[in-house]
Amino acid sequence: MIAGKQPESPAGRDSKAQPIIVLTRSFPALADTVREILILMTERLRLHTTTDLLGRAELVLAELLNNVAQHGRAHSADPAPIVHLSVVAQPDGLACSVSDDGGLLPSICLNSPPPDPRNDPEGGFGWFLIGHLTQSLIYFREGERNYVAFTIPLHPSKAA
Numbered sequence: 001m002i003a004g005k006q007p008e009s010p011a012g013r014d015s016k017a018q019p020i021i022v023l024t025r026s027f028p029a030l031a032d033t034v035r036e037i038l039i040l041m042t043e044r045l046r047l048h049t050t051t052d053l054l055g056r057a058e059l060v061l062a063e064l065l066n067n068v069a070q071h072g073r074a075h076s077a078d079p080a081p082i083v084h085l086s087v088v089a090q091p092d093g094l095a096c097s098v099s100d101d102g103g104l105l106p107s108i109c110l111n112s113p114p115p116d117p118r119n120d121p122e123g124g125f126g127w128f129l130i131g132h133l134t135q136s137l138i139y140f141r142e143g144e145r146n147y148v149a150f151t152i153p154l155h156p157s158k159a160a
Helices: 031-045 051-071 126-133
Strands: 021-028 082-090 093-100 135-142 145-153
Touching (some): 031 051, 051 126, 051 145
Antiparallel strands (some): 082 093
């Protein structure tokens, strides 16, 4: 760096480019911890995005993370899966990735039809909501870890 000269921003020479805000955390998939992480995310990102986008992000991540907490153990005596979460605030929305060392995600989750409230009054809506509120949703398993990545667009009409 030349003395007195600021380094160029990652966005190039555009001085109006917004900074990229990142939240990364690793934590055990426990209900109380999931709630703490969601509160932290909201506090960290609230000044950098809209209330609507944060609400949709909280809903999507609550569904996903609570599924890991509730269903990620092979046996109830097993320790809670460890989750790695990254959320990046960008001008057009939030880019999110979640990985965990819990059990294999059943394929029905990603390919399920919309739930019918008459037949499923107490559940089965989580993955439908996740798919509806996100775009570019991808899941894969490598070794003993699940990986889910998606974006939550700034404008809901741009979700899949």
